[in-house]
Amino acid sequence: MTGMYTIKHAADLTGVPEATLRAWERRYGVVAPERSEGGYRLYHDADLDRLRQMRDLVAQGWAPRQAAERVAEFVPSGGELPKLREFVEAAAAGDATAIGAVVQRAVDAVPFDVFVQEWLMPAVVDLGVAWSRGEVSVGGEHLASHILMRHLGRMFDAEGRHSAGQRVLVGLPAGARHEIGILSFATLARRRGLDVLYAGADLPTPDWVELARGDDVSAAVLSVPTSSDVPAAQEAVEALRSALPGLVVAVGGGFQGGVEDAELLGQPLNEAVNRLVEVLGHDTSTE
Numbered sequence: 001m002t003g004m005y006t007i008k009h010a011a012d013l014t015g016v017p018e019a020t021l022r023a024w025e026r027r028y029g030v031v032a033p034e035r036s037e038g039g040y041r042l043y044h045d046a047d048l049d050r051l052r053q054m055r056d057l058v059a060q061g062w063a064p065r066q067a068a069e070r071v072a073e074f075v076p077s078g079g080e081l082p083k084l085r086e087f088v089e090a091a092a093a094g095d096a097t098a099i100g101a102v103v104q105r106a107v108d109a110v111p112f113d114v115f116v117q118e119w120l121m122p123a124v125v126d127l128g129v130a131w132s133r134g135e136v137s138v139g140g141e142h143l144a145s146h147i148l149m150r151h152l153g154r155m156f157d158a159e160g161r162h163s164a165g166q167r168v169l170v171g172l173p174a175g176a177r178h179e180i181g182i183l184s185f186a187t188l189a190r191r192r193g194l195d196v197l198y199a200g201a202d203l204p205t206p207d208w209v210e211l212a213r214g215d216d217v218s219a220a221v222l223s224v225p226t227s228s229d230v231p232a233a234q235e236a237v238e239a240l241r242s243a244l245p246g247l248v249v250a251v252g253g254g255f256q257g258g259v260e261d262a263e264l265l266g267q268p269l270n271e272a273v274n275r276l277v278e279v280l281g282h283d284t285s286t287e
Contacts, residue, residue: 004034010043013193014051015160021051028068030054048191049111056158080109081119084126091127091144092136099147107151112191116184117268120148124180145180152183156198159190166218166280169211171199173222173232181269182223185252188273189221194280205236209243218280219248221265223256230258237262248279 010033011018024030031050033041043051050071057067082105090098106119127144130136136144170186172179179201186198199211212220220240224233233251237259240249250263252272257264263279265272 005043007041010048012162013048014055016051016055024054028065030068030071082106084123087123088126088130091140094140094143096143099144103147103151113188113270117270148180152187156183156187159187162193162195165193165195167195167197167216169197169199169217169220171203172201173229173236174204175202175232176229177201178225181225181253185269185272188269192273192277205239208236209239212240212244212247219250221250223253224251224259225253227255230255233259250276
């Protein structure tokens with residue numbers, strides 16, 4: 001979902017103060033937002049991606065002018081995504097350096113939402129198929145998955161907390177460990193302005209309830225990535241419904257249809273985030 005954002009909303013979504021956004025535009029030309037009829041700045045999703053790149057480079061110690069020059073060199077293009085086969089072959093070879101290089105090329109090629117939908121999730125599927133065929137060892141699959149999680153973790157942390165957004169508890173039910181999809185969802189949700197509390201994998205049902213009782217938690221989102229995760233997800237949903245009747249309880253993942261009495265977020269991940277925003281009545285693209 002694309003949108004147009006005011007400078008206040010752009011500041012909220014990128015974590016960059018409004019005054020800094022104006023300075024970066026005026027001094028370095030990092031973005032050139034449109035203007036409304038009233039003269040107010042309006043930012044597109046591509047503008048926010050450039051601002052996030054600028055923010056991350058400055059945080060790493062780059063001088064603002066050098067960071068702006070680096071951002072100007074970056075031209076997202078779906079055609080530049082590395083072939084999925086490169087990723088699988090690097091995993092089969094157990095070559096951490098090659099795996100990391102392929103993933104970084106994919107991250108750099110396109111905006112994050114496109115990376116997730118067009119490269120990351122298909123890569124996870126292809127990796128699983130290669131493992132099932134014996135083309136990739138358990139060690140190679142674990143190594144590749146860990147590197148993907150490391151990249152996702154950095155991007156999730158880079159988004160920061162959005163304390164103005166509704167707070168959402170996100171994680172996997174007890175016994176569930178396939179974490180790449182739900183961490184991708186959590187990062188996309190942060191990019192939409194939600195205040196995500198990420199609980200990670202294998203969260204026991206009592207802990208779902210305990211964390212959901214926390215201050216200002218508006219929703220709990222569980223992923224159901226495999227059929228074996230359905231019973232634990234159902235148990236957690238029922239416990240949350242019983243303990244916190246006013247809480248929005250939603251499920252995503254490939255086997256979400258097996259869970260009853262919860263909001264089904266659907267697929268793909270981008271649309272699942274859009275559905276959650278809709279359910280919460282917090283469409284940040286219009287603020």
